[in-house]
Amino acid sequence: MAAPPTMSRLEWLRHELTRRAFATPADTAITLAVAAILAWLIWLDLDWAVVRAVWSAEAVDTCRAKDAGACWSVIAARHRLILFGLYPYEEHWRSTLACGAIIATVVLSCIPWFWALRRLATLWVTGFAGYFLLMEGSPIGLTQVTTDQWGGLSLTLFLFASVVLLGMPMGLGLALMRRSSLPLVQLVASLVIDFIRSLPLLTTLFTAAVVVPILLPDWLQGDKIWRVIIAFALFFACYQAEVFRGGFQAIPKGQFEAGQAMGLGYWRVLALIALPQVFRNALPSTINMVVITFKETAIVVIIGFFDILASANAAFGTGDWAPYYMEVYVFVGLIYWGFIFSLGQYGEYLKDRMAVARH
C-alpha cells in the first residue's frame, strides 16, 4: 500500500497506525501486549544467542560456566560434520562447490529468463550433473567418493535436487495420462495418484527401502539410495500431477479445439498451445510443492540415511558436546528456515504478480 498523494509519508504512517493499532482502547491494549511479548522473546533469544554466548571452538570449558548462554563452540567445532557428513575431510571443497551448484540452480530458476522448458531443463540437468561429478569424482579424474560416504547438508540437497528433477517429468506424464481420452490409461493414472497420495511419505519410502528388494529380482534392485529417490520422486510426481491438472483446467477448452481445427495433432497442440500456459498457471503451486519436498527430505533420517538431521544428532552425540543439543538444532533449523522462508516468500510475490497481470 502506498500513501495517497494528498498525504505526506509521515502523516500516512500516523494515520495507518491510528487506524490499525490504536483505534480503540482494546486495540491499544492488544498492540502493547503483543509488542511486550515479542520484545521479551527477542530479548531472551538475543541474551542467550548473542550476549552470553561462547563463540570459540577451544572454549568448551567456558561453556560450562553457570551463566554461559549458547555454546556456539559446538558449531565451530562440528559444522563440517553437520554440513558434509562423513565425506573425506581433504575433499570438503568439492562438497562445498557441489552444494553451491544446487543452490545456484534453484536461485537461477527464480529468474523469469529461465522460464522456458528447454532453458529450465538444461539448467537443472547441468546443475545436477555438476553436483554429481564433483561429489562422485571419478569421471573427471578426482578421487572417487561413493554415495554411502555422502552426508549432511550435501546429501539433503542431493535428495532434494534428484527428486525434483526426476519427479517433474514423471508428474507431467501422470497428469497427461489422467487427462487422457483413453479410459484404461486414465484409470491406471488415477489409481496410482490416489493411492500414493493417501499414504504417508514415510510408508512409501520405507516400502522402497525394505519391501521392494523382495519384489524385484537381484539384477534390478540397485542401491538403496536410488530406490528411495525413485519412490520419493513418484510421491512428488503424484502431487505435482494434480498441480499440472489444475494448470490444464485453467485453459479454455476452445483453445484445444482451435488447435485441432487448424490440423495440429495431439502432441503439437500440447507443446505449442497447452504446456506453455500450464507451466505458467502452475508456477506458484509448483514452487509450493518444491518447498514442501525440501522440508520432507528431512524424514529420510528414519530409514537410515545420514542427512543433515542425522549428522546434527551425531554432532552432539559424543560426550563433550552432549549438553549442547539446542545449539545444533537451532543451527540446522535456521538453515532449513532460511531456504524455505525465502522460497516461500518468492512464491507469494509471484502469486501476487501473476494475479495483477491477469486483470
Added chain:
Amino acid sequence: MFDKERWQRLTLWDWIVQLALVALVVVIVWGAIESARVNLAALGVTSGFWFLDRSTGWSYSFALIEQSIDDSYARTLLIGFLNTLLVGLISIVFATIVGFIIGTARDSRNLGLQTFAGTFVQTFRNIPLILQIVFLYSILIHLPGPKQSLTVLDLAFMSNRGLMLPTPDLPGFAIVLGLAAAVGLGVAVRRHVDGVLRGLALGFGGTVLALALVALAFGPAGEPLLSVPQLKGLRFRGGVTLSVELVAMILGIVLYGSAYIAEVVRGGLNEVPKGLTEAGQALGMHAWAVWFKIKMPMALRSIIPPLGNQWIFIMKATTVGVAIGFSDLFYIVSTSITQSGQTLELIFILMSAFLLVNFTIAQLVNLLNAHLALKGH
C-alpha cells in the same frame, strides 16, 4: 470411465496403446509376485497371516489398552493403530482450534494481532516437522525430574517423565452420559439464545452442571471427584500420565499443523466479499457478531475442502513419531518386520490402515461440505 460413447470412439491405435499399458501392468505385477516367491523361499519365510497369533516377546513405551510381553502380533498392531488414532485425533482437534484462532488473528485489522499470528505461522511452517518434534523431545527429556517438576496449581505436573494431568474419578459411561446431556441441552436451547458470549456462557455452564449432576449420581461416596497426581517417593500416583514422546508429538504436530490451517482459514476469510462485512457493520452489528454470523459461515465453504486435506496430512504426519520412539502403527509395523520377517503382510496391514483412515476422513469432509453447501446452488 463407463461412458459407452467414449469406448466406441476409440480407434485401433488407441486400443493398441491401452493394451500395451495393461500388458505392462500385468508383467510388473506378475514379475513382482514371481520374485517375491523366489526371494522369500531363499529367506525361508512362509507367507500368510498365521504369524498374527504368535506372541511378540517385546514391549514398548506407550499403550492405550493393557499390554504385556506375551501379546500376539494382532493385539500389538491394534495397540499401535489405537496410538496412531489417539495422536492423530487429539492433534487434529487442537490444531484446528489453534489454526482458526491464528488464522482469524492474521486476518484482523489490528497490527499487533497480525504481527503475532504472522510470526507464529512463519516460524512453525518453515521448519520440517520431524526437526521440530526431535527438538521438542530433546528439551522435554532434559527437564528436571519428578521432584522438581514444573506445575500449575499443583494439579498438573510437567517433568522429564511426562505430563501428569488430573482425571475425573468417575466411571467412563458417566462422563459420556454427562457430555451427551450437555450437548443435548445445548441443541435444545440453541434457538432461544442470542449473542455469542451468552451462548458460550450458557454452553459452558450447562456442561459443568450436567457433569456435576452425573458426578453426584454415580461418583464414589465420600471420595474426591478428581484424581490428582501426587508425588509418592520418586514417581507420581493418580491422575493420568502422558509420556514425553506423546507430549512432544502432539505439541509438534499441533504447532506445525495449526500454522498450515491458519493459512487455510486466512485464505477463506479473504474470499468473503468485503461488501458483506461492511453491510453487517452498517447494520450496527458488533465485530464478534459480524465474524460469527457473516464472515465465518461464508468462509467455511471455501475452508472445509482444504481443511480436510490438512486433517489427512496430520493423520499421515503421525508416522514421524518413530523418530523419537513413540509406539505408533508405523513403529510397531517396522519393529514387527525386523522381528518376524513377514514384510509383505505387515506393509499390507500398514497401508490398508492408512487408506481406511484417510478414506473415512475424506468421506466425513464430503458430508460436512454437502451439509454446508448453499441451498439451491
